[in-house]
Amino acid sequence: MVERGARVGVLMGGLAAEFDISMQSGKAVSGALRERGWDVVDIVVDRDLARKLVDARVDVAWVALHGRFGEDGCVQGLLEVMGVPYTGSGVRASAVAMDKIATKRALAHEPGVRLARDWVLRAGGSLPDDVALPVVVKPGVGGSTIDIGIVRDQGALAEAIVEARKYDEILLVEEYVEGDEITVAVVDGSPLPVVRILPESGFFDFAAKYTKGLTRYECPAAISNKATRLASEAAVQAFVGLGCAGLARADFIVPANQEPVFLEINTIPGMTATSLSPMAAKPLGMSFEDLVERVLHGAHCMEPEYTP
Ligand SMILES: Nc1ncnc2c1ncn2[C@@H]1O[C@H](COP(=O)(O)OP(=O)(O)O)[C@@H](O)[C@H]1O
Ligand SMILES: [Mg+2]
Known part of the structure; x- marks a missing residue:
């Protein structure tokens, strides 16, 4: 549990191509935390991050960075060395999840995770x-x-x-796996309801992901009970198998046999009010603010083995 008086730094922006999307996630997260009465400071991440964290007297970091440096373990490593607890997955899980090949090899022996050849x-x-x-x-x-x-x-x-x-x-x-595209968010090891993605173009590409109206979403997904159960189990196995923490979101394709094929897991999924993870939280009665706070409470970092 993060204590009430803690100063929360929301890390956004960063050094990756996903800068704009991260700014949107970060602003939404800091807005939600402010609404819940937290002492929040927006930290726009650049190469001067370490100094910014010190100057802003950040006690805990809510990491809303996507892509390289922010989602791949680099920023997590900096926070570990500085002893600043942070939200989401640690260094190792972040680094493995960013690499689609390493992810598939790491999950190759998880019985519930079906992988495409x-x-x-x-x-x-x-x-x-x-x-x-x-x-x-x-x-x-x-x-x-x-x-x-x-x-x-x-x-x-x-x-x-x-x-x-x-x-x-x-x-x-x-x-190539033909079928319905779905995604399953996992919070602290528990799956949220499945979201089905219905891109108008048939392919969930960059435009379909980020252009309003190009994709329809359905939650809870109107897919078979079998596919729902298997995808939820697989998402949790992938989360646990990679050692993820906080919130992560796994993408799947459901072919005709209703046995979902795992594509990848995102360790810092989009966090605007209209993003897929908040959409998945809603049927459980969990608001955007609830989800943001829940993730905050899971913030952690390693204990040092040696203190000079
Ligand atoms: N093996 C596959 N078979 C069919 N469609 C795929 C496959 N791999 C990826 N796709 C399509 O491409 C999209 C992006 O692939 P994904 O592996 O999730 O990478 P990312 O989201 O990082 O770009 C998927 O959402 C899906 O629409
Ligand atoms: Mg994907």
């Missing part, structure tokens, strides 16, 4: 002959759906590889 393409490497089309090609690390498309022939595969390489040298080539 994949091939990894490293710098200078080539794909084996048994790659079965259609596939999707993703940068191993990062990506906010900037460059993922269905690849149906060899020509398109070569193009998709060139495109994805703009973001990362290491690529994940994954079997």
